[in-house]
Amino acid sequence: MTHGIRTDTHTSHLSGRSDWRDTATRYSLLPLRIFLGVTFIYAGLDKLTDSAFMKSGGAGSIGDTMRAARDSSAIPALIDLALKNPVGFGYAIALGELAVGIGTLLGLFGRLAALGGALISLSLWLTVSWASTPYYYGNDLAYLMAWLPLVLAGAPYLSVDAVLRARRRQRSGGYR
Numbered sequence: 001m002t003h004g005i006r007t008d009t010h011t012s013h014l015s016g017r018s019d020w021r022d023t024a025t026r027y028s029l030l031p032l033r034i035f036l037g038v039t040f041i042y043a044g045l046d047k048l049t050d051s052a053f054m055k056s057g058g059a060g061s062i063g064d065t066m067r068a069a070r071d072s073s074a075i076p077a078l079i080d081l082a083l084k085n086p087v088g089f090g091y092a093i094a095l096g097e098l099a100v101g102i103g104t105l106l107g108l109f110g111r112l113a114a115l116g117g118a119l120i121s122l123s124l125w126l127t128v129s130w131a132s133t134p135y136y137y138g139n140d141l142a143y144l145m146a147w148l149p150l151v152l153a154g155a156p157y158l159s160v161d162a163v164l165r166a167r168r169r170q171r172s173g174g175y176r
Contacts, residue, residue, distance in 0.1 A: 029153055036146060037105030040117060044098030047090060054090050062090035065128070072131035079127050096120055104150065107159020114150035121147060 047053050052060035063086035070079045082089040096116060103113030125140035132138030155161050 026157055029149055029155075030158060032146060033104055033107070033110075033150060033155060036114075036117060036143075036150070037101045037103075040097045040101030040104065040120075042101075044094045044096070044101060047094035047097070054087055054094075056086045062086045062093075069128045069131075073127040074130045075126050078123065093120065104155070107155030107157075107161050110155030110159060110161050111151055111153075114147050114154070118144055118147035118151055 047062075050060070052058060053062055055061040056063035058064060063083065066079050066083055066086060066089075070076050070083075073079055097120060100113050100116040100120065103109050104117065121140050121144040125138060125144055129138030129140040135141060
């Protein structure tokens with residue numbers, strides 16, 4: 001006796017319904033991957049092309065941004081470290097965002113790219129966004145949480161990683 005509970009949800013006689021669900025599940029992280037990849041590429045390019053940002057001082061500079069956030073950050077020592085060379089740190093963040101975005105969008109070293117994105121978001125949350133009140137006004141925490149499914153799952157479909165994995169399987173003569 002099943003008490004009205006359907007047990008054939010995924011093996012329904014309506015095979016189209018099951019196929020659609022399987023496909024939707026398989027590609028469910030793709031919109032997140034595209035969003036984060038494009039956003040981080042844009043963020044990196046925006047920093048690299050903003051002449052005011054890549055300066056140690058002045059309106060809109062990385063140096064002034066960090067000095068303004070220092071006293072309200074969770075870990076002021078991180079900002080102090082970056083302030084030793086704010087322009088170098090600015091380039092490191094911008095190039096890191098660009099690498100993470102490209103890796104995520106292409107699905108190249110997907111888990112590593114997502115881990116890089118999570119670490120960038122974590123560092124920005126602990127420094128620049130920490131004082132946001134209420135906490136959900138600071139977007140870096142939301143980005144950190146968005147990266148976590150990609151850290152766990154990688155980029156298993158429509159990715160360079162998937163192509164490389166398929167080539168390795170072909171060379172080894174089977175499926176693992």
